[in-house]
Amino acid sequence: xxxxxxxxxxxxxxxxxxxxxxxxxxxxxxxxxxxxxxxxxxxxxxxxxxxxxxxxxxxxxxxxxxxxxxxxxxxxxxxxxxxxxxxxxxxxxxxxxxxxxxxxxxxxxxxxxxxxxxxxxxxxxxxxxxxxxxxxxxxxxxxxxxxxxxxxxxxxxxxxxxxxxxxxxxxxxxxxxxxxxxxxxxxxxxxxxxxxxxxxxxxxxxxxxxxxxxxxxxxxxxxxxxxxxxxxxxxxxxxxxxxxxxxxxxxxxxxxxxxxxxxxxxxxxxxxxxxxxxxxxxxxxxxxxxxxxxxxxxxxxxxxxxxxxxxxxxxxxxxxxxxxxxxxx
Ligand code: ATP
Numbered sequence: 568x569x570x571x572x573x574x575x576x577x578x579x580x581x582x583x584x585x586x587x588x589x590x591x592x593x594x595x596x597x598x599x600x601x602x603x604x605x606x607x608x609x610x611x612x613x614x615x616x617x618x619x620x621x622x623x624x625x626x627x628x629x630x631x632x633x634x635x636x637x638x639x640x641x642x643x644x645x646x647x648x649x650x651x652x653x654x655x656x657x658x659x660x661x662x663x664x665x666x667x668x669x670x671x672x673x674x675x676x677x678x679x680x681x682x683x684x685x686x687x688x689x690x691x692x693x694x695x696x697x698x699x700x701x702x703x704x705x706x707x708x709x710x711x712x713x714x715x716x717x718x719x720x721x722x723x724x725x726x727x728x729x730x731x732x733x734x735x736x737x738x739x740x741x742x743x744x745x746x747x748x749x750x751x752x753x754x755x756x757x758x759x760x761x762x763x764x765x766x767x768x769x770x771x772x773x774x775x776x777x778x779x780x781x782x783x784x785x786x787x788x789x790x791x792x793x794x795x796x797x798x799x800x801x802x803x804x805x806x807x808x809x810x811x812x813x814x815x816x817x818x819x820x821x822x823x824x825x826x827x828x829x830x831x832x833x834x835x836x837x838x839x840x841x842x843x844x845x846x847x848x849x850x851x852x853x854x855x856x857x858x859x860x861x862x863x864x865x866x867x868x869x870x871x872x873x874x875x876x877x878x879x880x881x882x883x884x885x886x887x888x889x890x891x892x893x894x895x896x
Pocket of ligand 1: 634
């Protein structure tokens with residue numbers, strides 16, 4: 568399919584795109600999600616109708632953007648990409664809506680960050696494919712109601728809890744993306760090694776997968792670093808030992824935690840006696856943004872039971888204490 572990208576921000580980096588699957592069938596894992604998507608895509612094609620709006624939520628780097636870019640390719644329709652923070656006022660949204668071809672996909676990343684006025688403007692666009700446009704200014708201004716082409720909105724968010732109910736309810740299909748298994752990540756690593764023209768031993772891809780926090784984007788970043796490492800220090804072939812050495816040099820530990828993850832845990836241990844501690848207080852102490860910690864650091868720590876959330880704040884577990892102790896040099 569053609570791809571028209573109109574964007575208000577930088578979108579995914581060139582590097583991300585080079586490893587990104589080009590069709591849903593090329594994606595690894597997320598089997599149930601892929602099967603449900605296949606059903607709605609098939610049905611839309613058979614009925615000759617636009618696909619219903621789709622909302623993806625889940626931690627960063629698990630494939631929300633990948634799904635959003637594969638769907639239009641599979642359907643052979645145009646694609647436009649923007650994001651919540653890039654849409655400050657309804658007028659910022661108008662060009663996307665009026666440029667949308669019939670059945671094309673409009674992808675809004677970080678949709679939980681849409682200002683209220685923009686969100687409300689989306690409602691009638693999503694429901695009735697109609698928008699109000701103001702022509703002229705001041706006393707001469709008049710509003711016309713414009714019919715737009717039936718399109719499909721794909722929204723992505725790391726914070727589905729921050730979406731208002733009226734917006735959430737306008738998505739007939741809502742999919743939650745969860746962390747990948749090590750086997751799935753190892754498969755992604757093997758495929759991407761081919762795309763990056765580097766050879767890799769199977770035990771090395773498994774080791775990298777175990778240290779990639781269940782996240783394809785992290786696995787890709789590890790792989791790129793290790794590729795550089797083996798190119799610089801060896802003959803360009805990735806063995807288990809070289810993968811371990813490369814990750815050691817990057818200070819990625821056996822659980823796949825990096826400096827920021829360990830700093831988060833050790834801050835709670837050192838400053839807050841292991842917790843409970845509030846996110847804001849931890850963020851201030853670390854000199855980090857609370858959103859970054861909540862989106863990028865906490866989900867995997869919670870998932871692996873290094874951290875628990877209580878009504879009074881974050882608490883580290885015995886497993887975390889032991890791990891941080893062990894890692895201390
Ligand atoms: P964000 O919300 O921050 O944009 P995301 O969840 O949209 O994150 P993507 O950008 O889609 O994450 O994924 C990052 C990279 O991980 C992709 O470029 C792709 O290489 C790889 N990837 C993600 N999901 C899969 C998958 N299911 N199969 C193979 N590769 C994947």
